[in-house]
Amino acid sequence: MVRVGWSDDYADALKQPVDARAPANALPENWWRYPAALGKGDSDLEVTKRQWGAFYGTDLELQLRRRGVDTIVLCGISTNIGVESTARNAWELGFGLVIRRRCL
Incomplete structure (x- = not known):
């Protein structure tokens, strides 16, 4: 399972320009929780990404291999x-x- 995450001061957040700027405090408090419907188990691999893709700058490929x-x-x-x-x-x-089309 992959989640998006940054430090408290967002120093490691994405810096590239995008079409729209996110408003301050745009992330809801429950942003970090997985929906119960995903059925996350204790043994599930968890990776935190800081860029668009889940492989960039993470050990996801290594863990999967x-x-x-x-x-x-x-x-x-x-x-x-x-x-x-x-x-x-x-x-x-x-x-x-x-x-999964129904999960997008």
């Missing part, structure tokens, strides 16, 4: 940014992909 994972299932809240970036990176790294 160590576990023999060759296909990943993607879902998320920002389909044309985070999910798409992760899907492209996964494909470039040779992973099979399943994108």
Whole structure:
């Protein structure tokens, strides 16, 4: 499972210009919690990303390879940014992909 996360002062947050600036305090208090419907288990791998894609700057590829994972299932809240970036990176790294349409 991958989540977005930054330091309290957002010093490590994305700095590239984007089309719209997020308002201050735009993240709700429960931003860091996974929805119960995902069924996160105690043994699930958890990776914190700080860029658009889940592979950039994380050990996600290493952790998946160590576990023999060759296909990943993607879902998320920002389909044309985070999910798409992760899907492209996964494909470039040779992973099979399943994108859950009902979870986007």
